[in-house]
Amino acid sequence: MSAPLLALRDLRKHFGGLAVTDGVSLEVRPGEIHAVIGPNGAGKTTLIHQISGTLRPDSGQVRFLGEDVTALPFARRVRRGLARTFQITSILPGFSALENAALAVQARSGSSFRFLRPAAAEAGLNREALAALAAVGLAHRAAVPAGTLSHGEKRQLELAIAIATRPRLLLLDEPLAGAGAEETERLIGILGRLRAEYGILLVEHDMRAVFALADRISVLAQGRLVTTGTTGEIRAHPEVRAAYLGEDEMA
Numbered sequence: 001m002s003a004p005l006l007a008l009r010d011l012r013k014h015f016g017g018l019a020v021t022d023g024v025s026l027e028v029r030p031g032e033i034h035a036v037i038g039p040n041g042a043g044k045t046t047l048i049h050q051i052s053g054t055l056r057p058d059s060g061q062v063r064f065l066g067e068d069v070t071a072l073p074f075a076r077r078v079r080r081g082l083a084r085t086f087q088i089t090s091i092l093p094g095f096s097a098l099e100n101a102a103l104a105v106q107a108r109s110g111s112s113f114r115f116l117r118p119a120a121a122e123a124g125l126n127r128e129a130l131a132a133l134a135a136v137g138l139a140h141r142a143a144v145p146a147g148t149l150s151h152g153e154k155r156q157l158e159l160a161i162a163i164a165t166r167p168r169l170l171l172l173d174e175p176l177a178g179a180g181a182e183e184t185e186r187l188i189g190i191l192g193r194l195r196a197e198y199g200i201l202l203v204e205h206d207m208r209a210v211f212a213l214a215d216r217i218s219v220l221a222q223g224r225l226v227t228t229g230t231t232g233e234i235r236a237h238p239e240v241r242a243a244y245l246g247e248d249e250m251a
Ligand SMILES: Nc1ncnc2c1ncn2[C@@H]1O[C@H](COP(=O)(O)OP(=O)(O)OP(=O)(O)O)[C@@H](O)[C@H]1O
Pocket: 015, 020, 038, 039, 040, 041, 042, 043, 044, 045, 046, 047
């Protein structure tokens, strides 16, 4: 089996007396969509913060591409290939979709375009930005101001911005939140295609999407990992069935 992209080892985080992450260990493998589900307050978002580096765990390890990155800040993890989308939209509404993606390419590439003539550097940035838009089916909207995109298209742009940083792993925190039925279908299709190139850790409340997309699912409750398994194993898990998922949603 190939080495995991991401490995969490006995991660722990307390807020006051509350154990929000209580000894969580899990792995995301290359080419895998690994979903993390659980009831409100289970600690999913706090877990993502610790993986991305915006929150330090009290103890335990975050290993990325075989290295311990637990002490590295967010920006350095991004440069190593860890990209995150946010529940709250991070796009700049006055800039075009292409400019939004180009800013992400620039932020990641740092000096790599600096030695080119300005026109060539801009062409290089735009080419990469357009490729990121194309990867999420948004190339035809490149020139449109991001603020005028539909809700679903904004979510696609957030994915393009993440992809523009050339990640190995995408951390997606509720990428379907607020999407309508049609937009949800489109986003499920896009996420399914992205799997070929990136490992994905997916936090999502839409159980139909989770079961359609995930290769494996980890179930969290009160900061603890209840179980990790394939969709079939999670469907059949009595504790999960009884406590954390409506039976209809798992049909
Ligand atoms: N900065 C903080 N200080 C204190 N408590 C916090 C803080 N951030 C989160 N919590 C608490 O930690 C617990 C887990 O929150 P978290 O947002 O990670 O859960 P979640 O599973 O993502 O929930 P949801 O599905 O509602 O987004 C909650 O009880 C929350 O109130």
